[in-house]
Amino acid sequence: MATYLVCFVLLFSFVNSLKYDPTWDSLDARPLPSWYDDAKLGIFIHWGVFSVPAFSSEWFWWQWKGKPMPAIVDYMQKNYRPDFTYADFAAMFTTEFFVPEEWAEMFQDSGAKYIVLVSKHHEGYTNWPSKYSFNWNSNATGPNRDLVGELAAAVRAKTQMKFGLYHSLFEWFNPRYLDDKESGFKKQDFVRTKTMPELYELVNAYKPEVIWSDGDWEAADAYWNSTNFLAWLYNESPVKDTVVTNDRWGSGCSCKHGGFYTCSDRYNPGKVQKHKWENAMTIDKYSWGYRRNARLEDYLTIEDLLTQFISTVSCGGNMLMNVGPTKYGKISPIYEERLRQMGQWLRVNGDGIYGTKPWVHQNDTVVKNVWYTMKKGATETDVYAILLEWPDNNLVKLGAPITSKDTTVSMLGYPEKVTWTAGAGGKGINIQIPPLSVETMPCEWAWTFKMTGLQN
Numbered sequence: 001m002a003t004y005l006v007c008f009v010l011l012f013s014f015v016n017s018l019k020y021d022p023t024w025d026s027l028d029a030r031p032l033p034s035w036y037d038d039a040k041l042g043i044f045i046h047w048g049v050f051s052v053p054a055f056s057s058e059w060f061w062w063q064w065k066g067k068p069m070p071a072i073v074d075y076m077q078k079n080y081r082p083d084f085t086y087a088d089f090a091a092m093f094t095t096e097f098f099v100p101e102e103w104a105e106m107f108q109d110s111g112a113k114y115i116v117l118v119s120k121h122h123e124g125y126t127n128w129p130s131k132y133s134f135n136w137n138s139n140a141t142g143p144n145r146d147l148v149g150e151l152a153a154a155v156r157a158k159t160q161m162k163f164g165l166y167h168s169l170f171e172w173f174n175p176r177y178l179d180d181k182e183s184g185f186k187k188q189d190f191v192r193t194k195t196m197p198e199l200y201e202l203v204n205a206y207k208p209e210v211i212w213s214d215g216d217w218e219a220a221d222a223y224w225n226s227t228n229f230l231a232w233l234y235n236e237s238p239v240k241d242t243v244v245t246n247d248r249w250g251s252g253c254s255c256k257h258g259g260f261y262t263c264s265d266r267y268n269p270g271k272v273q274k275h276k277w278e279n280a281m282t283i284d285k286y287s288w289g290y291r292r293n294a295r296l297e298d299y300l301t302i303e304d305l306l307t308q309f310i311s312t313v314s315c316g317g318n319m320l321m322n323v324g325p326t327k328y329g330k331i332s333p334i335y336e337e338r339l340r341q342m343g344q345w346l347r348v349n350g351d352g353i354y355g356t357k358p359w360v361h362q363n364d365t366v367v368k369n370v371w372y373t374m375k376k377g378a379t380e381t382d383v384y385a386i387l388l389e390w391p392d393n394n395l396v397k398l399g400a401p402i403t404s405k406d407t408t409v410s411m412l413g414y415p416e417k418v419t420w421t422a423g424a425g426g427k428g429i430n431i432q433i434p435p436l437s438v439e440t441m442p443c444e445w446a447w448t449f450k451m452t453g454l455q456n
């Protein structure tokens, strides 16, 4: 008996410790840790040397020297000395007002359950003191701080959010990368000496629970060695049980392999997908990095954001909402307002968002701008109808729900009773809302009705 038990334990731990092979078949079979689907909202943070010019976008260097854009070339000629280089911007990445606890509190207040900080963008500058990015990192040049480490510590000390990192596989101008590219990606010097050591360093030092990979599209996953890294990440890394990854691990991988699917930027397909997905989008319509030249109308309004968010969640996605902090380390008040408005809305309506699943219908069959979510309890199923428009005459006439004699309806954040009648022919539901004004309604912008005892 004892021998049998020992054998069993050994076998079990063997199976457990060698779970995933470095193949997509094996890696794709890993169940996504459940915290991620429950979380629904994350905050993306694009911060780096590109936050210094803060003009056009985080692709500034490329737009200046890679594939020059006249507006950028002109701007540099007019405003900087002739021998100024992109590297010279790094000293001006000062971050003097960066208080990581302040950011952590603000992100938590938005209702987000995770954040994804850019650790390194395509410019190659690392926001942590990487051993593999000599002098082109935030400890050596610019802030003289470990930005990744400081934010990770603040998020863990002050909030319940998960801490995640974005990382770019390729670097536009890294000579070693360009060499590999020149060889048709037969050489892997860049991957061996830069990309992979960096990724292992990040995971071991900061234990991120999201790895948001990017910059993969010029070369296949075999060049990047992605499946070997992921097998290590899922089998042996300090975050093996809780980490989630995205799908940008080599050309052709996006929307096909990896953890959750991001497909294209601002992906919001409008219908349920077979695989868990994320809508990575920006509050500034035109840029991920901060832009000093942005106008008010360039920022999505809270109504725009909620339209994106609610349709995303209803179709089974998460939304990763991006802010671009300034080079001096503050998040500008317009971003802050949007973050706090999301939180204000979620504090009233979060019950219909967090931990929900798609229902049989995503939007209503009759009324425009109504989205559904669902939560299955042990005994009953709650269906949530989220309205992006206040109905005429305080009467909501929905087409999709099929009521029963046990149906109950309530409005989130509103304590009084809400009455209803079945729609014509027993299909649909008419919900009579008490007259509410902006002062008396639970929250502006969008309203949630919770229905129990439906037949569908």
Ligand SMILES: *[C@@H]1O[C@H](CO)[C@@H](O)[C@H](O)[C@H]1NC(C)=O
Residues within 6 Å of the ligand: 129, 139, 140
């Ligand atoms: C960061 O920079 C300081 C000052 O140059 C140096 O003493 C320290 O070793 C660096 N830290 C790391 C982790 O490289």
Ligand SMILES: *[C@@H]1O[C@H](CO)[C@@H](O)[C@H](O)[C@H]1NC(C)=O
Residues within 6 Å of the ligand: 188, 191, 192, 196, 225, 228, 229
């Ligand atoms: C790819 O990963 C494997 C397993 O970790 C390692 O042995 C190999 O050296 C890596 N190759 C490159 C180019 O990084």
Ligand SMILES: *[C@@H]1O[C@H](CO)[C@@H](O)[C@H](O)[C@H]1NC(C)=O
Residues within 6 Å of the ligand: 270, 363, 364, 365, 366, 367, 368, 369
């Ligand atoms: C619901 O969504 C579908 C798919 O996007 C769309 O074709 C349809 O018009 C929407 N229904 C209403 C009532 O808006």
